[in-house]
Amino acid sequence: MRTPGWISQHMAALRALLVFTVLVGIAYPLVITGVAQIPGLRDKANGSLVEVNGQPVGSSLVGQAFTDADGNPVKKYFQSRPSASGYRLDATSASNLGPESVQDTLGDPALADSPDGDGSKQALLTQVCARSKAVGELEGVDGRRPYCTDDGIGAVLRVFYRDGMSGKVTRAVSVNQPCPATPFIATYEGVAVECGKFGEDYGGGVLVPVRGDAPAESAVPADAVTASASGIDPHISLAYAKLQAKRVAAARDIPVSEVEKLIDEHTTGRALGFMGEPGVNVLELNLALDRR
Structure with a gap:
């Protein structure tokens, strides 16, 4: 069949x-x-684990934070770059914010005491400004950047013109500084600058970043204020490592030259000799300091 x-x-x-x-x-x-x-x-196949006294303390391929229980930097350790995921391995991600992210979302004052927050959200510009200010204070350098206020907020106005996009300025609002804050600039083209108010629609105004008097090149490197695409980059730039050397040496009471020597020993070259920039593995450098 x-x-x-x-x-x-x-x-x-x-x-x-x-x-x-x-x-x-x-x-x-x-x-x-x-x-x-x-x-x-x-x-490498097993995760490039780094061990101390037979116990794994991390991976040379995965970054981690060197902060205390309150999230403050531990001064005797080199700090990693910012992370959009908080160095959580179960939530590796980028912020997905780009160069045009300059206006913050203001929070509802009525929710100021809410455990879920007030709904505010910082734009990339304000995140960079706040981080640069904090790093500058930690390392004892000028952390100011162009288009940032002195208190670490994006220096951005919504400017309203008589004819829509041009003509006489009729109103200017510092949209990243919620009332009752004093705007970072008193007037703009002869018009008094207002503080931002929650719930108001400023969409009719033109976004105008204000340059300010900060130096063109900040003393704080770019990787100290921006997160990596994965959120778990284990390396920092040589410039950021050297910026931290003085603070780490003082916290450990050792010569700066000795710290800089360890930085050089833990600096990796460009990938394939020409791709990217040299980097310093933060975990391995901090462990080398502890072994010392």
Whole structure:
């Protein structure tokens, strides 16, 4: 008796499913796992774990924060770059904010004491300004940046013109400084600048960032104020590491030259010799300081 065609087709499909399940779902992973355990590859395949006294303290491929229980930087340690995920391995992410993110979302004053927050949200510009100010204070340098107020907020106005996009200025609002704050600039083209008010629609105004008198090149490097795409970058720039050397040396009561020597020893070169910039692995550098 001849087997019906539709049964033959289903049997062929089932055999193919079983064969490829064994090859791709079992054999291939076992082979790759075996290859990964070859000496020279085993460490990277197992996560490039870093151990102290036989206990894992991190990975050379994953960054982590060196802060106290309140989130304040521990002065004897080099600090990693900011992280949009808070260095949570289960939530690696970027902020997805770009250069045009300059206006904050003001919070509702009525929710100031709410455990869920007041609904405010900082734009990328204000995040950068606040971080630069904090790093400058921590390291004892000028943390001011262009388009930032002295108190670490994006220096941005919503300017209203008589003819919509041009003409005489009729109103100017410092949209990132909620009332009753005093605006960072008193007047703009002869018009008094107002503080921002929650709930008001400023969409009819033109966004105008104000340059200010900060130096064009800040003493605080860019990677000290911006998060990486993954949120868990283990490296910082050589410039950011050297900025922190004086503070770390003072906290540990050792010569700055000794700290700078350790920085050089833990600086990796460009990928393939030409891609990217040299970087300093923060975890390995801090462990080297502890071993000292």
